[in-house]
Amino acid sequence: MKSAVLLVTLFFVGASAQLKCPHPPSQWCTSWEIAKACQVEEQCLDYNNRKDIKKNNEQNVNVELYYECLCGGCREFLVLQLYPTFLMLHDIMNITLVPYGNAEEKNVSGKWEYVCQHGPEECYGNTIEACLVHLLQDIRSYFPVIDCMEMSPNVTGALEPCLQAHEPELPVKTVLDCVNGDLGNKLVHANAQRTQALVPPHQYVPWIVINGKHDDDLQSRAQKALFNLVCELYKGSKPDACTGKDLTPLKRESVCLN
Structure with missing residues (x-):
């Protein structure tokens, strides 16, 4: 309806x-x-x-990550906290990845142009990851590819081997056609609008929103031990993984200031 x-x-x-x-x-x-x-x-x-x-299940814990692909703190949170938690608790959480971060956009002759905090390579990588989300649709398909890229020394250069490892049926050319075409441009614009609409406005990345809310306490707890936080906030019957299970907290909370 x-x-x-x-x-x-x-x-x-x-x-x-x-x-x-x-x-x-x-x-x-x-x-x-x-x-x-x-x-x-x-x-x-x-x-x-x-x-x-x-x-998605209405009881699930909603985790939104606003990030940029070359931010060290973003990569650290995604690889060490968000992806491992997803692997263990994917049945009780919904994850939204919004690659854009502290970028800026302007409309030039009807097309959006971007300036990214870590340079043109980051704009390119943000677009790749936005295209992966769009093309693969299912987080169980695109998140392993994005995690693989983010844990690689060369994030954008890892696209092809990471696709081969996790989604070999998706041609690299299809992703690059999206990245270099009108679709990729509009996908990043949609992420820009979503980031700019945050309340409160983001001050740094990674910017983590839990169940539609962001505050310093939730941000700190998510960066230290997201697994524990998701288990605590889930209101349904706790899965076995939440019983006595923990992740090693990060030694520091890293952010890239806006």
């Missing part, structure tokens, strides 16, 4: 485009090509994000 309401909304948003669109509204968000042809790309990106969130 909610999907039908959204499609009606999309219909009115793209009414003028729909006159030229050969596809019915029910198909507008089924592929990037159709969304682009009907000029509802941004609406469909938002729709797919909301759909992924709603389909």
